[in-house]
Amino acid sequence: MELLQPGESQATRLHTPKGDVEGVVTCVTPWHFRISVPEDKAALAATWLRDLSDGYVAFDPDPLRRLPGPIVVSDSEAQPVTQATGVPESHLKPYYIGIGSTTDLEPLPAFTWEEREPEQLRRTPLFETHRQMGAKMIPFAGWEMPVWYTSVTEEHLATRQAAGLFDVAHMGVYQAEGPDAGVFLDSVCGNDISALAVGESCYTHFLDPDANVIDDTIVYRRDQDKYLIVVNAANDDKDWAWLNAVRDGKVRIDSQRPWARAFGRRVILRNLRDPKEGPDMRVDIALQGPKSRDILLALGCDAETRKRVLALKRTELCEATIGGFDLVVSRTGYTGEKMAFELFVHPERAVDLWNALLKVGEPMGLKPCGLGARDSLRTEAGLPLYGHELAGPFNLGVGEAGFGSFVKTYKPWFIGREAFLAREKQRQTVVVRFRFTEKGVRMAHLGDPVLDRKGRTIGFVTSCAIDSEGFLTGQAWVDLKYAEEGTPLYIFQGKPQSLGKSPAELKTGDRLLLPTPAVVLSRFPR
Incomplete structure (x- = not known):
């Protein structure tokens, strides 16, 4: 059904406790579908759909499962349709109510990834600025990054007591777009992406079919059908390959149904650090600490923008022009600070934004910070690092890391769900x-x-x-x-x-x- 274009129809079947109902489903818009069923089955179909939406009925032997929603189920005027008969089940779906057990379709190959050392270290737009400021530069995840400017302790304390400024432009920044964007992200993420309202974000994980952690990430809902996904620099290339392979149906996503394809395959994936994205490009600069909001607003903005920034709660975001910079402003970060921001800016404006923040922030105690303080702050805050508290030599899963509550097993299906539940049962x-x-x-x-x-x-x-x-x-x-x-x-x-x-x-x-x-x-x- 998800592949239907507006105006297109296909035969379908509803599995209800009172028997199957044959019908035809028509895509009116990407968010509006019409199901046509025989008149004598209309009341049954409507009641079943409404009860599923409201969460009032059991529909699966697994009591944890509940469907996304609620959705609006309303009666519609009769439409001329062709009666559907002998509707085959969709074997390519990873889950649906009444799903069968086996088929003889060819299994998809497992996802494999071979880490390669880069031929040369990459540099963020701020590289020369770091050198001019006397930063100690080191290789990190294929990038040449500042580890400190003065000392780890001084930069750590500055962030806790005033504010710290971090170059995190090496992090991967993707955008998922289109009506299928949320559905696709709910397939590849453990957390409940469909629960995000516009202007909200959540911490989540990419899992493989065996519940091994591919990466941890934050997903930001920018608009009705537009999401930012920020991933670890060390996993950027791997994550991009994984997401595209899942979307294209090229890798195994379910061990029980190894031929299945994920939901949301019409999603548009964009790498916002790719120069071909032009004016939509974004990189991340983190402003963290108790005085970070005062420093950000000191750049200057109109009254309405100031009001929106002041209203942001933790994990919320907004689009804003501040100090002449076109920004996505998110109240998130990797330091454990309650007042902290990540600022997504065009890479061509990254140096100007960095310098402007330092100019207005230094009188308030702002200091530039390197990877050393970033690591000490996140460690003190109990936040995980991929390769240490996640995956790594001990292959730690989300539950072992202490973040099992961020995996929403009430979702009927996502990659790694069954394996995660089994792993948690014996952890x-x-x-x-x-x-x-x-x-x-x-x-x-x-x-x-x-x-x-x-x-x-x-x-x-x-x-x-x-x-x-x-x-x-x-x-x-x-x-x-x-x-x-x-x-x-x-x-x-x-x-x-x-x-x-x-x-x-x-x-x-x-x-x-x-x-x-x-x-x-x-x-x-x-």
Whole structure:
């Protein structure tokens, strides 16, 4: 049905508890469809559709499932249609009410991706600006990026106490457009994209059919049929290949129905960092911290724009012209700050916006910040990093990372749904936030062993960084029973190959390497 153009019709079938109803479905507009059924079945069909929309009836053995909606179901004047008979089931659909079990269609190949080292490092529009400002530049995810300007601690504290300015123009920025955009994104995302109103955003994940994390992302609804998707720089090329392969029906999206195609295949996907997108191009600059809104508005704007920006709640966005810059202004970020913004600007205006923000913001305490502070801020805030708290050497899933509530299993179908439910049913581990109990200890790194008070290995460190109070704070993947706040942990930093002599060989003055004590914190700062 989703492939119908306005004015086109096709035979269809409704599976109801009172028997099947044959009919014809006609696309009036992309948001308006007419179903024509025999007169003696009209009341049954209308009642069934209304009850499904209102969520009043069970329609699947899986009680978690409910249909998107509500939708408006109204009676229509009779239209001349051809009676449908012998309607075949749509084997290519991954899900519908009354879905069959098997067919002999050719299975699609699994998605594969081979990481390739770039021939040369890429640079954001702000590269020369960073060099002129004396930033320490390092390779990161195929890009040459600033790691700090002064020090990680100074930039971290500036963000917590005033504001920090971050170049995140290396992040992938896509746009999904058209009447099928929301339906497609609900196929490829675990969160409920259809629940977003215009001007809202949500954190979500791309999962493969086995519920492995392809990437985590934020989806922003710009308009009725226009969504921004921002992805990790390290996964940009992979994500773009995945989304296009799913849309084009070239990869397996369902293990139980390996021939199935995703919903929303007419979606238009655009890479907004591609120069061919011209005036629609966008890159991301992040302005984070308690004074970030004051700094943004100090650029100048009209009264109506100021009112809209002041009204933005967390995760909300609006289109705005501020300081002469055409922006998408979103109250989101990767630092854990309650007052924080991501500003999507044309790459040709990125340097001007960066400089303008620094000029008005420096008197308020704004500082440019590099990747070091970005990592320490997100670690302190308990936010995940792909390759550490998601996927990575331990292949951590969304549930293990502590973000299972962002996967909406009431959606009837999305890629990885069944595997996610199975994985959650048997999951015995989770990521916790911890802090070393003393200052001045050695940094912990990804993979460092975590022990309980009896010396048993219960997990591994995933991230660690300096926090606002000068302690080392991190995240670790541990057994569930050690996740309670206040639980003592012991960590061997650096994964030592040897702890020293055996106890029988010890003499006065000898040293043994001991694990460093830490304690489990609340999953997110209060």
